[in-house]
Amino acid sequence: MNENIIKRNELLAQKVIKGLESRNMSGYYAKDKEEALKAALELIPEGSSVTMGGCMSAHEIGLVETLKMGDYNFIDRDATEDKRAAMLAAYDADVFLSSANAMTDDGVLVNIDGNSNRVSAIAQGPKKVVFIVGMNKVCSDTDAAMKRARNVAAPINAQRFGLSTPCAKTGACMNCKSPDTICCQFLITRFSRHKDRIHVVLVGEDLGF
Numbered sequence: 501m502n503e504n505i506i507k508r509n510e511l512l513a514q515k516v517i518k519g520l521e522s523r524n525m526s527g528y529y530a531k532d533k534e535e536a537l538k539a540a541l542e543l544i545p546e547g548s549s550v551t552m553g554g555c556m557s558a559h560e561i562g563l564v565e566t567l568k569m570g571d572y573n574f575i576d577r578d579a580t581e582d583k584r585a586a587m588l589a590a591y592d593a594d595v596f597l598s599s600a601n602a603m604t605d606d607g608v609l610v611n612i613d614g615n616s617n618r619v620s621a622i623a624q625g626p627k628k629v630v631f632i633v634g635m636n637k638v639c640s641d642t643d644a645a646m647k648r649a650r651n652v653a654a655p656i657n658a659q660r661f662g663l664s665t666p667c668a669k670t671g672a673c674m675n676c677k678s679p680d681t682i683c684c685q686f687l688i689t690r691f692s693r694h695k696d697r698i699h700v701v702l703v704g705e706d707l708g709f
């Protein structure tokens with residue numbers, strides 16, 4: 501990666517981390533996927549029950565495979581018949597993994613959801629939430645983050661899951677009320693009442709969508 505981009509990401513990450521700290525959340529900067537994996541594992545003690553709501557970024561840094569192979573109780577919703585039981589188990593997990601659809605440079609996290617299991621677990625339930633967020637998701641303010649979530653993340657996710665939404669066809673949000681909409685809930689996480697619950701590993705590479 502270009503040296504100037506690396507420097508810019510490091511500087512911007514320091515601003516994001518300060519913003520997170522002002523909101524009772526913790527941030528860490530990893531310059532690449534390898535460092536991100538190490539930082540994430542330091543937040544997840546062996547023996548923890550761990551689950552996740554769709555998090556490509558955790559796959560991309562190798563975290564999901566490492567947890568599945570290691571000494572963790574990884575609750576794999578995709579590998580179980582009883583999806584509802586797996587979703588409910590998430591609320592009592594030690595650690596919930598997530599990415600963010602977007603976040604602001606002062607530490608506000610923005611997520612949209614169709615089933616809403618992901619945003620509800622971020623909001624409450626799991627003892628710890630670990631976000632893996634590529635620096636490509638950092639936006640200048642909440643408006644820009646919402647625009648990113650609806651015009652970048654949502655269309656790509658709609659296409660990925662083969663959903664029949666306007667954004668899957670046009671590549672931009674049409675503010676639909678389609679039965680397939682993945683914009684049922686918007687979660688803006690601007691403060692954590694519980695210290696040491698929300699941790700954000702920022703990664704100096706593009707991750708997810």
Ligand code: SF4
Nearest residue numbers: 654667673674676683
């Ligand atoms: S509201 Fe509809 S069109 Fe807009 S991003 Fe969400 S699913 Fe796509």
